[in-house]
Amino acid sequence: MTTRPQLQVLFFDVFGTCAAQRTPVADTLSRAAIEALESDTSSVSSEVRSKAMKMEWNKDVDVFTSESKEKHGNVDWRAVDKYRFKSLHKLLAQLSLIIPDEEADASELAVKEGSLWNESQLKQLGLVWHHLPPWPDTCRGLDMLNKQFSTVTLSNTYNELMTNLVAHSSIPFKHVYTSDMFQSFKPNPKVYLGAAEKMGVKPEECGLVAAHLNDLKGAKACGFYAIYVERPLEEKTPELQEENIPDMVIKEDEDGFITLAERLGIQGR
Structure with missing residues (x-):
């Protein structure tokens, strides 16, 4: 695991990571x-x-x-x-x-x-x-993370769909970004780097939170801090586990985003 940089923005994969699918x-x-x-x-x-x-x-x-x-x-x-x-x-x-x-x-x-x-x-x-439902820890965890970070969706879909999903599920993101805004799909670097630029921060000031190692691999290659939150049945490329991609891992039997917030120094249970 690498030393955590001074993060300002946390980007989130949504399908499977924030919302159960x-x-x-x-x-x-x-x-x-x-x-x-x-x-x-x-x-x-x-x-x-x-x-x-x-x-x-x-x-x-x-x-x-x-x-x-x-x-x-x-x-x-x-x-x-x-x-x-x-x-x-x-x-x-x-x-x-x-x-x-x-x-x-x-x-x-x-x-x-x-x-x-x-x-x-x-x-x-x-x-x-x-209108997928959030995981039980998603909304509470994001409320905690919002105290210290800008929280932003970064999903492979179009903005109207993501806006609908976030509103339906009352997930408290500060910003809604989607791959169509950057004319590509993750893991193309255009998406990660474009999102960082749009937020006005450097890649090293960004973290990606995802339940998929291939997404984290793409983000890390762009300089993002890679945070792996395990979700049931979500990992489609388990062979990537051998590459030690994540900088931080929240295990499936932990409390998801709430545990993440606590690991990042935020208390609020």
């Missing part, structure tokens, strides 16, 4: 299936009902975001919602929970009668990332 997304989809099955099911086929009762959403959640983390080129930032809708549509079709209407315009992603959800219901499900 895997379980809430799985629960939302599972709940929607149960509600659909308990409603008037006269138009839902028996095969669809059987599949829905046996599905395991957690195995398939990653497909929603895996292809949206491109690092270069022109990006339609708001298209992430359309992408997630298409991914959801494809996933449910593979599980035979919806019956795609092959005769409809491909861009409409229409479904036939007998599906578990109609097009409107599917679009609502696809917006689950706009």
Whole structure:
């Protein structure tokens, strides 16, 4: 571990780090299936009902975001919602929970009668990332950290989505930054260095708080202090653990951002 510099700004990855995503997304989809099955099911086929009762959403959640983390080129930032809708549509079709209407315009992603959800219901499900819940320690920990630091989101998404999520979850960030503001995706240095410049600080005065080692690796290469907050099931590149990337580690069995604040000299429990 390196000596902590004089930090002024703490940037935060959000999806998975500040807001839980895997379980809430799985629960939302599972709940929607149960509600659909308990409603008037006269138009839902028996095969669809059987599949829905046996599905395991957690195995398939990653497909929603895996292809949206491109690092270069022109990006339609708001298209992430359309992408997630298409991914959801494809996933449910593979599980035979919806019956795609092959005769409809491909861009409409229409479904036939007998599906578990109609097009409107599917679009609502696809917006689950706009209102993810914070981890239990997130808001309290940020209240503590705000006493000493500027706290800023730095997420691979577009600003309106992140603003909606932060407002919905009442997460007390001082500033909301997203990758679209810097025309790239993390871990491109343009995002980290652009965020530091926008805040008017040097990279060495910045820390990145994240539950993903690849994000921390990119930030550290730009001179940021790397703070790893372990979250359940969030690490997708465990092989990076051998590289000793973090400057500070908050273990999964500790109290997340509250422990982080205390490590940084802030008391407030």
